[in-house]
Amino acid sequence: MIWFTSDTHFGHRNVIKYSNRPFHSLEEMDAELVANWNAMVKPDDVIYHLGGCSFCKRGVPHPSLEQLNGGVRYLRGNHSKGLVVPLHWFCLGDYHELEYRCTKFVLNHYSQRVWNKGHYGSIHLHGHSHGELPPIGRSVDVGVDSPFLTVSKEYRPFSIDEILKWTHDRPLIPHHSRSVEE
Numbered sequence: 699m700i701w702f703t704s705d706t707h708f709g710h711r712n713v714i715k716y717s718n719r720p721f722h723s724l725e726e727m728d729a730e731l732v733a734n735w736n737a738m739v740k741p742d743d744v745i746y747h748l749g750g751c752s753f754c755k756r757g758v759p760h761p762s763l764e765q766l767n768g769g770v771r772y773l774r775g776n777h778s779k780g781l782v783v784p785l786h787w788f789c790l791g792d793y794h795e796l797e798y799r800c801t802k803f804v805l806n807h808y809s810q811r812v813w814n815k816g817h818y819g820s821i822h823l824h825g826h827s828h829g830e831l832p833p834i835g836r837s838v839d840v841g842v843d844s845p846f847l848t849v850s851k852e853y854r855p856f857s858i859d860e861i862l863k864w865t866h867d868r869p870l871i872p873h874h875s876r877s878v879e880e
Contacts, residue, residue, distance in 0.1 A: 699739075699740065699743045699744075699857055699858070699859075700743070700744050700745070700746070700798065700857070700858040701738065701739050701743055701744070701745040701746070701768065701855040701856065701857055701858070702745070702746045702748065702805075702823050702840040702855060702856050702858070702861065703735070703745065703746075703747055703748070703825075703840055703841070703842060703854075703855035703856065704747065704748035704749055704750055704775070704807065704824070704825020704826070704839070704840050704841040704842070705717075705749070705750035705775075705825045705826065705828055705841035705842055705843060706731050706735075706747070706750065706751060706752065706842055707750055707751075707752065707753065707777075708728050708731065708751065708752035708753070708754075708760045708762040708763065709724065709728065709752050709753040709754050709760045709762070710724075710752070710753040711724045713727075714727055716828070717828045717829075717843045719843070719853070720851075728762045730853060731762070731842065731853055732762050732765050732766060734852065734853050734854040734855075735766050735767065735854065735855055736765070736766065736767045737854070738854050738855050738857070739766070739767040739768040739855055740767060740768070741767050741768065742768075742769075743767065743768040743769070744768060744769045744771065745766075745767075745768040745769070745770055745771070745855055746770075746771045746772075746773065746790075746794070746805055746823075747770055747771070747772045747773070748773045748775065748805055748806065748807050748823060748824060748825045748840060748841075749772075749773055749774055749775020749776065749777070749806075749807030749825050749826065750775045750776070750777055750807065750825050750826065750841065751763070751772065751775070751777070751781060751783065752781070753777065754781075754782065757782060758782055759782050759783055759784045763783060763784050763787070764784055769786075769788070770783075770784075770786070770787040770788070771787075771788050771790050771794070772787050772788065772789050772790065773789075773790050773791065773792060773793070773794060773805060773806060773807055774789070774791065774792050774807065775807035775808075775825065775826060776807065776826065790805075792806060792807070793805070793806045794806070795814065798858055798862075799862070801819065801820065801821060801862065802814070802815050802818075802819075802820035802821070803820065803821050803822075803823060803858075804816075804820055804821070804822045804823070805822075805823050805824075806824060807824060807825050807826050808824055808826050809822075809824045809826065809827055809831055809834075809837060809839065810822055810824070810837070811834060811871075812871055813837070813871070816835060816836065816870065816871035816873075817870055817871055817872060817873035818870070819836065819870055820836070821836045821837075821838065821861060821862075821865050822835075822836065822837040822838070823837075823838050823840050823861070824837065824838070824839060824840070825839060825840060825841040826839075826841070827839050827841070828841055828843040828844075829841060829843040829844045829845045829846070829851075833846055833868070834871070835868055835869050835870060835871040836865040836868045836869075836870070836871070838856075838861055838864065838865060840855075840856050840861070842854065842855075844856075846864070
């Protein structure tokens with residue numbers, strides 16, 4: 699299975715307040731995020747983390763990162779400067795594309811208004827906005843604070859099948875604002 703997430707912010711006490719997360723402490727938040735991740739993601743699954751991973755000032759990976767299931771493919775975000783991730787994580791840089799069941803997925807930390815092949819049905823996955831931006835076309839905020847894929851905030855990764863189902867009837871992004879005849 700393939701999974702996506704963003705903006706876990708392990709070790710970031712202020713994100714509880716900023717994103718109105720229902721946790722009483724940093725330790726409670728980190729423990730629930732790990733438990734929710736591992737309840738969904740199996741050890742042999744692949745998961746793309748689209749930035750906003752953790753805060754840690756010791757020059758070592760945040761301890762929660764070592765507890766997470768799956769083969770993690772990480773994309774950098776705005777908090778990645780100086781970020782140390784576990785050795786078994788694979789950094790993809792700032793941008794990545796993948797294909798699954800003849801559908802192109804365009805991944806990065808930031809929301810885009812247009813993206814590669816958006817007018818042909820590609821799906822853009824991002825984080826950074828913590829559920830504050832409405833979706834445009836087939837763009838999806840896959841951050842743990844995203845309200846778009848679930849009715850209640852479950853603070854968990856989203857499967858590629860959930861994303862395909864949710865985006866199936868979403869509109870395509872026009873390639874040009876002018877008609878072809880002009």
